[in-house]
Amino acid sequence: MKASSKFDYIIVGGGLSGLHLSHSFLNDKYFNNYSFLMIDKKKYKKEDNFFSFWEVGNGKWDKILKQKWNKAYFYSDAGKVVMDFSEYNYKTLSSTKFEEYVKRKIKKKKNFKFINDTVLKIREEKNKLIVVGNKKNYQAKHVFDSRMLSGVYKEIKKYTFLKQHFLGWVIKTDEKKFNKKSFVFMDYRIRDKNYTAFTYVLPFKKNEALIEHTYFSKNECNREVYEEYIRKYLSKYYNATNYKIIKSEYGIIPMTSYPFYKESTKNITKIGTAGGWVKPSTGYSFKNCEKYSLKILEKIKEGKKFRIQPERKYYFLDKILLGVLSKYNHRGETVFYKMIKRNPTKRVLEFLNEESKLFDILKIIISVRSIYFIKVFIKSLYKKVL
Template sequence: MWSSNFYYVIVGGGLAGLQLALEFSRDLFFKGKSIAIIDPNLNNQGDKTWCFWEKGAGKWDDIVTKNWEKAKFISSTTNKTLELSPYTYKMIRSVDFYTKVKKELEATGDFHFIEDEITTIDPVRMIAEGRKRGYTATHFFDSRISSEYLEDPKSSKIFQHFKGWVIETEKPQFDRSVFTMMDYRLKFKESTSFTYVLPLSENKALVEFTFFTPFLTEEAVYDEYLKNYIEHILKIENYKITESEMGVIPMTDYPFHSESIPEITKIGTGGSWVKGSTGYSFKHTEKKVAQIIENIHAGKAPSKDLIKNRFGWYDGIFLDVLKENNDLGEDIFSKFYTKNTPQEIFKYLDEETSLSEEIKIMISLFHPVFIKSFFRKTF
């Protein structure tokens, strides 16, 4: 098998791989270095949306589809409006992200997009072996997910899985100034399941039915609940579906990042960059990428200090509770959103809190089942 030589090889052309490549391209330290982005399918489509919160203006504002300064949390007993300031909740369509990043990377001449599937990376020979050829480099950034995590008995794991419809209505139906973070008025039996609504205009919204469960389900189930929510909760009779998206995100405290070695840095989901308790990844990716760049400049291993272990432990306890008591999700999230401010919640989920602030959050969520999960995850 013949090989191609690069300074860096990035395995995976998704969110993590492209954010990392973009930051390499904007830093003079990496100017002139040949970098490969290798993925089995580089024809990324606009098949998903990413949402995140941040304070003030951000580096992605030119491709933000919509943003909101207010949110709703709705349960069977609560209907609360959350004032997010100084945070803003922002939505980006994946097609806009892919288009922006690829255009900028291609203009440099340093980046090479290669369609191939990497099967193994040999750290001794410093070669990534693909189905078409081999690729040598001084370092590899690998977003592939370890197949071992599903069988690991020590880690907690559930799935965030969802289907969403972008719907358009004949008459104005939506308040475009406020989105719905979670609405539990319609739930799948004995599960943590809810509806998420992003109004794009008065006549258009993304409506998504979402599960946080140990099991997956058939597509017809999502369709049934979406239809019921739109027609019976939102009370919209006349609408058309213009777009659809589906996804499955692993929610786990499996230590993917522990598989990083001096020659290979695990990134993205495969590097524990997805927040285990929520499935959010966009801003976490931005932070991890900045840390990698800082590490390289300082002559450190790229993977140094990327993961804060105590937050992985918190997530593990929470995920264990949902795995063993999945029907408690509404109660736990109701406490989360009614006993804490949005600013406290976002700071905690961004992993920027002090120990005292974290204890306050934990006390607010308390339920006896957390004690069992605490001992299962600690000893």
């Protein structure tokens, strides 16, 4: 029997959600007398990815931002839209910087510990939980678990399920090619017309930018497919053929209406992707991780259940939007064009961040209306699982 260490709370996984939750706990004096353990199978992540999100004004991550923008462009065959990010700023940071920042804070706290171990399973016993690690067992009163269990992947497939899959390059050009004052939110002009696919550009310097080709579709592509679209895009819109690729990133993010919150139990709260913290219709999760972490703290203080459930109205709207993208995948460009063209950027961003007033939600719904939405909506009335 391996030795066991006791904690009030254990956070399994020091990825985006685990780090956000840890950061919220260690910043709140209320929890100074509670003990915490964060366990991750990796000591430090090798990959350095870019995490982007939008928020109003100054925020708690401003110290470690790579860049922020207050203007963006949306391009489609139907036209160009200038997006005003002056209220909700678009911000990007490096995942490595974020991890280092939170782990530095963890090191300074006496009641917080980080251990590098692989969690094999979590056993619920009377009034305690045993987290079974590869090296050791750990005991807690409550566990926050960001592992995606293999059984869940099977279940997800019964629901509407798309993947946001993408490949991006950070490139350095010889000449000044980019305007670092604005970024490209979505560009649908060069893509496979059978799918929802677009290019995303974050200029960091006049000669340095992240260019990503992204799909919202059912299956990933070979690397060469994304790379070819990036090359074409750079050549056509930046007249750039001479550049150095200084970094590349690749990702697959699940976009699904699967009700992840049901995986949580009284003593184990699923967090992150495994807890449904990824916005199903956009694949963004950074802001949700921050928001839901704070919600968990609030619930603990109020003595309430920790389960985090999406607001019904947003869950329903995500389901419909995802249903349209899934059934009519080539129509994604039109859906996003209508939403962005017919609404002020602030209303769209509030909606995607789930911070809208009902009246604004109705305006968004009216703006994207089409026969496809009506068909999916009708289907949702009689189909239990969409």
